[in-house]
Amino acid sequence: MNGDDELEGSDEQDFREHFAPVARSIRRTVTSRTIQVYAVSFVGIVILSASIGPAVVGAYATVQEDYGLCSDPDLEVSSADDTAELTAGNDVPEFVRLDYDELSTAEQRAFRAALASANGVKPIEGDVEHRSAFRDGALVTYQGENHYAVIGSRNDCVTDSFNLPLSIAGLVVGSGLVIAPGVWRLRGNGAEEAVDE
Incomplete structure (x- = not known):
């Protein structure tokens, strides 16, 4: 041992x-x-x-x-006729549906201005509550008609x-x-x- x-x-x-x-x-x-x-x-x-x-x-x-390198997002709004053409057919993507009253004040102002303008584009000056919906394209019901609305420019400001x-x-x-x-x-x-x- x-x-x-x-x-x-x-x-x-x-x-x-x-x-x-x-x-x-x-x-x-x-x-x-x-x-x-x-x-x-x-x-x-x-x-x-x-x-x-x-x-x-x-x-x-x-x-x-200061140098104008970013801006408010531009909202593009299609007429009711163009929207009807876009949504006609079998292979139509599912768009988010929004009522005009659901939009924020800034979104409503831009929507009306874009609808009344010749080119259908106006910047959203203010709070964009439905940014993700508008980025992908949304159908907004206004005065009984559907209008396709999408953010055309994404030149957002960096924060x-x-x-x-x-x-x-x-x-x-x-x-x-x-x-x-x-x-x-x-x-x-x-x-x-x-x-x-």
Whole structure:
């Protein structure tokens, strides 16, 4: 029994001695400055990359209205005759059906103006409650007649300008982490030269 215990103890010691160089190597690698430098740079690149897109969108969102890069959606309304032609036949898609009274005030105003205009198009200036229905096309019942209505332009304004400050902070932090290892190395070399002198 004692012999077995001694044998197990020696096996365990041999095992430790056998893998000791590997453990030392792993410990040295993890704590080496090179790995730390690469890890810091990698984290910086990830933060920098993740911040570029939101920074561009956020900057665009702040200036889009000033330069006319976005606008209210245009509502296209077809006459009752054109709508009857569109909905005639067997392969007619299922359109959402809305009553004129269900529309918001802005939608009603745009609908009436588009119906009265020569080209049948007017912008919806205000709240668009039925945006998804109008994007796919809807049948609106007005004064007993059906009219096909669809949003013709989708030049909507981007509303993500609140991301801009956070994205700029990400760009600064990411750039700092990418540059930091190089600055650290330069300072280290400068200190060594000062010691040598």
